[in-house]
Amino acid sequence: MSKVNFSRRKFLKITGATAAVGTIELVTYKAYAATSSSSGSMSGANGVTGMSAASMANTQAPADHQWVMVIDLRYCNGCKSCTAACQKAHYLTEDQTWMSVFTMTDGLGKTYSMPRPCMQCENPPCLHVCPVHATFRTDQGVTLVNQGRCIGCRMCMAACPYEARYFNWNSSVSYPQLSVKPTPEFPVPQRLGTVGKCTFCVGNLNDGYLSECASGCAMGVIYNGDMVTDVAVNGNGNTVKLSQFLYENDAVSYKPSQDTHPRVWYILGHGQNLDTDVAS
Amino acid sequence: MVLLEDAHSTEDDRSNYNSYNDNSYNENNSDGPWLSEVKNAAMRSVRKKPGKLWWVTIIVLAAVIVAGLFAWIYQLKHGLGSAGYNDQAFWAVYIADVIAFIGVSYGGAVISAILRLTGQSWRAPLTRLAEAMALVTVVIGGAFIFPHLGRPDRILNIVVYPNFSSPLFWDFMAILTYMIATTIFFYLPLIPDLAFISRLFGDKKSSWQKFLYSTLSFNWLGNKRQKEILHRGLTIIALLIIPLAVSVHSVLSWAFALTSRPGWLETVFPPYFVIAALYSGTAMVVLVVAGFRRGYKLQRFITDRHFARLGYIMVALGLVYLYLTFADLVSEGYTGITTGWISETISGRYAIPFWFYVFAGELLPIFIVAFKRTRNAKWITIASFFVVIALWVKRLVIVLPPATQPLISGPWGSYHFTWVSITVTLAGVAAIPFLLMVMFRFIPLFSIEDMEEAGELGSVEQVSNHTLALSRLLKKATASSSNGKNPITVQAINTTEELV
Numbered sequence: 001m002s003k004v005n006f007s008r009r010k011f012l013k014i015t016g017a018t019a020a021v022g023t024i025e026l027v028t029y030k031a032y033a034a035t036s037s038s039s040g041s042m043s044g045a046n047g048v049t050g051m052s053a054a055s056m057a058n059t060q061a062p063a064d065h066q067w068v069m070v071i072d073l074r075y076c077n078g079c080k081s082c083t084a085a086c087q088k089a090h091y092l093t094e095d096q097t098w099m100s101v102f103t104m105t106d107g108l109g110k111t112y113s114m115p116r117p118c119m120q121c122e123n124p125p126c127l128h129v130c131p132v133h134a135t136f137r138t139d140q141g142v143t144l145v146n147q148g149r150c151i152g153c154r155m156c157m158a159a160c161p162y163e164a165r166y167f168n169w170n171s172s173v174s175y176p177q178l179s180v181k182p183t184p185e186f187p188v189p190q191r192l193g194t195v196g197k198c199t200f201c202v203g204n205l206n207d208g209y210l211s212e213c214a215s216g217c218a219m220g221v222i223y224n225g226d227m228v229t230d231v232a233v234n235g236n237g238n239t240v241k242l243s244q245f246l247y248e249n250d251a252v253s254y255k256p257s258q259d260t261h262p263r264v265w266y267i268l269g270h271g272q273n274l275d276t277d278v279a280s
Numbered sequence: 281m282v283l284l285e286d287a288h289s290t291e292d293d294r295s296n297y298n299s300y301n302d303n304s305y306n307e308n309n310s311d312g313p314w315l316s317e318v319k320n321a322a323m324r325s326v327r328k329k330p331g332k333l334w335w336v337t338i339i340v341l342a343a344v345i346v347a348g349l350f351a352w353i354y355q356l357k358h359g360l361g362s363a364g365y366n367d368q369a370f371w372a373v374y375i376a377d378v379i380a381f382i383g384v385s386y387g388g389a390v391i392s393a394i395l396r397l398t399g400q401s402w403r404a405p406l407t408r409l410a411e412a413m414a415l416v417t418v419v420i421g422g423a424f425i426f427p428h429l430g431r432p433d434r435i436l437n438i439v440v441y442p443n444f445s446s447p448l449f450w451d452f453m454a455i456l457t458y459m460i461a462t463t464i465f466f467y468l469p470l471i472p473d474l475a476f477i478s479r480l481f482g483d484k485k486s487s488w489q490k491f492l493y494s495t496l497s498f499n500w501l502g503n504k505r506q507k508e509i510l511h512r513g514l515t516i517i518a519l520l521i522i523p524l525a526v527s528v529h530s531v532l533s534w535a536f537a538l539t540s541r542p543g544w545l546e547t548v549f550p551p552y553f554v555i556a557a558l559y560s561g562t563a564m565v566v567l568v569v570a571g572f573r574r575g576y577k578l579q580r581f582i583t584d585r586h587f588a589r590l591g592y593i594m595v596a597l598g599l600v601y602l603y604l605t606f607a608d609l610v611s612e613g614y615t616g617i618t619t620g621w622i623s624e625t626i627s628g629r630y631a632i633p634f635w636f637y638v639f640a641g642e643l644l645p646i647f648i649v650a651f652k653r654t655r656n657a658k659w660i661t662i663a664s665f666f667v668v669i670a671l672w673v674k675r676l677v678i679v680l681p682p683a684t685q686p687l688i689s690g691p692w693g694s695y696h697f698t699w700v701s702i703t704v705t706l707a708g709v710a711a712i713p714f715l716l717m718v719m720f721r722f723i724p725l726f727s728i729e730d731m732e733e734a735g736e737l738g739s740v741e742q743v744s745n746h747t748l749a750l751s752r753l754l755k756k757a758t759a760s761s762s763n764g765k766n767p768i769t770v771q772a773i774n775t776t777e778e779l780v
Contacts, residue, residue: 095367102689116688131448132437151437151545152360152430155448157370158539163687167370167430169361191429192359260539 029251029265032244063139066227067200067263068210068242070251071115074269076221078103078113085216086198090188093173096166098198098214114271115222117213118143118164118198119254119262126156126165134194135162136184141263142202144184150194157195161258165197196222200224210235292419314735315728317580319476322724322731324576326477334717348707349701352427360430363701368684373701374428376675377708379532379553380560381421382455383675384668387561388414388568389462391593393518398565405581406569409716411466413568414561416715418462419624420708422455427704432549447534454528461524465517468510469727475500477726509731529553532643536678536697542612543621543682552604561598563645563667566590568716574740576725577629579580582730584656591649591660594667602642605674621681629683629692641670 062224078101086092086099102199115211124143127135134150137143155164168190175189175262183189185203205224209215210233214222217235225232225242245251251265330338355362365372392410395403426432438452478493499508520744526709530550537549546552566587573582613622625634684693 078546104689114688128443128445129447129538131443131446132434132441133443133451134441143672149434149437149441150431151434152432153448154370154430155446155535155539156307157367158541158544158683159535159542161687163367167365168359169367170363171357171361172359195430 029246029253032253032261034245037049041100046064058246063141064228066141067120067165068141068201068225068227068232069117069120069200069214069264070223070225070232070242070246070267071116071117071264072147072221072223072249072267072269073112074267076101076113076115076269077219079210079219081155082115082213082217082222089201090186090190090196091173091175092190092196093170096190096196097197098164098166101164114163114253117211117264118200119162119260119264122261122263123259124259125159125161125258129155129159131155138202140202140206142200144199144202145187145195145197146184147182147187147191147194147196150191152193152195154195159219161255162259162262165195167195168192197276305598311491312735317734318726318731319728321578321581322473322726322728323477325577325720326722326724327573328576330721338714338717341661341710341717343564344710345707345714347714348704348710351707354425355700355704358431361412362698363427364696364698366693366695367693368686369580369680371679371683372695373676373697373705374424374602375535376672376679377424377705378421378428379419379556379675380672381424381708382458382528382532382658383421383557383671384420384527384564385414385416385421386458386554386557387559388417388565389465389561390525390558391590392561393465393521394516395482396514401734402586404730405578405726406565406586406590406721406727407469407730409569411462411469411574412716412723413712414565414717415462415466416712416719417564418455418459420711422459423453424708425455446770447455447531447538450531454524454531458521458524458528461517461521465521467745468514468517468724469502469730471497471510472502472729473497473724473727474500474683477724484501507744525557526554529557541682541685541687543685546608548604548608552608554602555597555604556674560600560668561672562590562597563664563671564593564712566594566664567668568712570657571665571713572716572720572725573657578725581726581731587657587660590648590653591645591655591663594660594664595646595649598642598645598667600699602638621685625677625681629694630677634677637670637674637677640666641674655768681735 011265041053045247048119080101082099083097087094087096090098091095092098099115099117102114102116103111113169120142122141123197124135127137127143132149132151134141134146135156135199136146144217146181152167154167157167171192179187180186180189183203185199187199189197201209201213204211205226210224213221214224214233215235220234220236220238223232223234223238223245230242231239232245233239246267249267251267253262255262327687339680365374392414393405394405426435429435438449442449444450460502474493474497477648478497481487481490481493530553533549533553536544537546539545544669569582569586573579607620609625620628624630644666648659648663654660678696684695687693
């Protein structure tokens with residue numbers, strides 16, 4: 001692990017590819033992909049792109065899919081229909097914005113909208129601090145919460161640098177009667193006194209459907225991607241080659257200084273200029 | 281033998297004292313006047329029937345505790361939201377309570393342990409009260425984990441599915457270990473006293489109380505070998521409890537300092553928490569000692585000097601804590617590498633509680649202890665009261681700003697107290713005097729062994745023996761006078777007591 005981090009930092013130092021937008025810290029996909037291949041994990045030839053040693057260590061046999069998300073900020077108008085779609089599908093309260101849209105300020109002082117799902121970190125801080133292993137990471141690279149085991153200590157909420165976790169504070173919420181029992185993949189209804197978060201709609205993805213936020217976004221901002229098949233698709237049906245799409249659009253990840261290695265990539269737009277950001 | 285206090289006490293008290301034979305404490309007539317007095321005073325809480333004030337206090341405290349339990353049941357039903365929590369104020373009052381209560385426990389245990397290890401004979405009348413307070417507060421502090429959790433019914437999951445990389449797992453383990461150590465630390469010096477009480481029941485073989493006391497005292501006889509073993513055991517546990525308590529508070533601090541949140545990710549946190557615990561704990565020792573000193577009229581044994589000494593220790597710890605507070609704020613404050621929690625603490629939404637801590641929890645006690653006029657039991661008790669309150673407030677100021685700060689963008693979160701969280705917290709506060717008052721109905725107020733040792737060592741107590749003899753003479757004079765209310769002798773008795 002530390003070896004990987006070191007080599008990534010070293011790489012960034014050499015290429016000067018550090019990026020920061022205002023107070024946001026970002027790392028480029030280019031740097032990530034290069035480091036991953038330099039650290040000896042599978043890449044290119046068999047189609048697995050940019051899988052770091054961290055994710056490989058957790059997977060005994062490579063899973064069929066390694067889910068990622070790409071968020072194309074160039075087209076996000078901040079309508080929050082992704083949030084609404086997510087809340088409707090998971091019967092969440094208004095405060096529980098698993099997919100949350102933040103209003104950000106860029107280096108030029110302009111504001112832009114940034115949807116924030118769970119980053120599905122390859123090195124998730126929430127997982128390390130959970131005292132009862134209620135948070136776990138699947139072989140598909142998705143971090144989930146077992147609400148049947150969670151003791152509600154909220155240590156994960158303290159540890160998450162992305163504010164991606166939401167607690168079930170009140171019993172007043174009414175849930176519909178559902179035929180299926182709640183699972184970590186589809187934790188509906190939420191349980192009082194436990195923590196919840198974005199699941200990447202991993203059940204949808206495995207069944208061949210898009211996540212609720214991606215299909216709910218009319219602007220086609222949100223892409224569901226798979227690193228194994230190297231494909232990403234958005235709600236408008238636009239299908240791209242994942243690695244190429246990320247590479248050509250200078251995709252970045254959020255808060256790299258936290259060493260979390262997110263599996264959510266952002267494509268910057270709305271006036272932010274990556275070169276300017278590097279200079280600042 | 282007649283007690284000095286009798287001169288001031290009510291008729292009720294006097295009849296109580298006369299109702300049992302003082303010689304029962306003087307087992308083989310070998311006790312000196314000092315030891316007799318000690319035994320009389322130490323057994324006051326056990327032998328004296330509780331008065332009206334005791335019952336009123338107990339009932340009021342019990343009512344507060346019951347209200348707190350009710351509030352907790354309400355919270356279990358309606359969720360933590362009813363205690364004012366939300367996604368930005370995800371940690372708030374209950375974790376501050378856990379830290380504050382376990383903190384004062386640490387203070388009690390370590391003050392007692394350090395004074396024991398350094399052979400401070402003046403500690404003798406304080407250790408039992410301090411150790412009992414340590415035990416009671418660690419139990420209450422541990423209990424506050426339950427309202428803190430969203431699903432307290434699943435707390436055993438920590439043992440069933442342990443994650444060794446989680447700071448909370450180690451919190452749990454550290455608190456449990458410390459709880460056991462505190463119990464032993466409280467229990468060991470109690471053994472001779474339990475044996476002493478069991479002997480008071482005389483030869484009544486059938487008495488279940490005698491049976492219980494003698495069983496709990498492991499048939500302590502007080503011979504040289506037993507004393508040696510006990511002494512060695514006490515030294516070991518006193519040595520152990522200091523690093524143990526340091527580890528508890530370090531691990532508690534790492535529940536915060538091992539997250540990436542600005543304001544919690546601080547290298548200063550472990551010592552910061554340890555010193556806060558010692559500081560508030562010393563203040564709580566003063567409060568408990570002051571309460572029992574007044575309630576059971578122990579002024580002869582616990583004097584202004586004791587308060588002054590505790591006051592010095594308290595202020596020294598307070599200054600270290602003030603320094604650590606400054607050290608915590610200055611580096612990020614100076615460089616500006618912060619998300620605003622420092623400015624919010626110093627001049628923003630958390631400024632009032634923060635400056636309350638600085639003035640009431642630091643400057644006030646420093647001034648009270650600094651001036652000779654206020655360096656007495658009354659004022660140091662007032663200072664300690666403010667220290668305990670201010671340190672609880674300070675814990676909230678440590679918990680809330682980094683929790684409620686926005687990590688991405690948007691407004692600050694906020695925590696609002698509700699009747700649930702206030703009632704549950706007050707129940708914890710009320711449980712301290714409640715448990716102590718009930719506990720001391722069954723055990724002596726002092727460790728008689730410690731007091732005997734201190735008496736042999738002399739110092740203050742030797743002087744008090746002389747004055748005691750003087751007062752006894754005066755007392756006899758009073759008794760021999762027609763109504764016992766001769767103003768000159770009463771005044772003389774008062775003067776003698778002040779001398780002591």
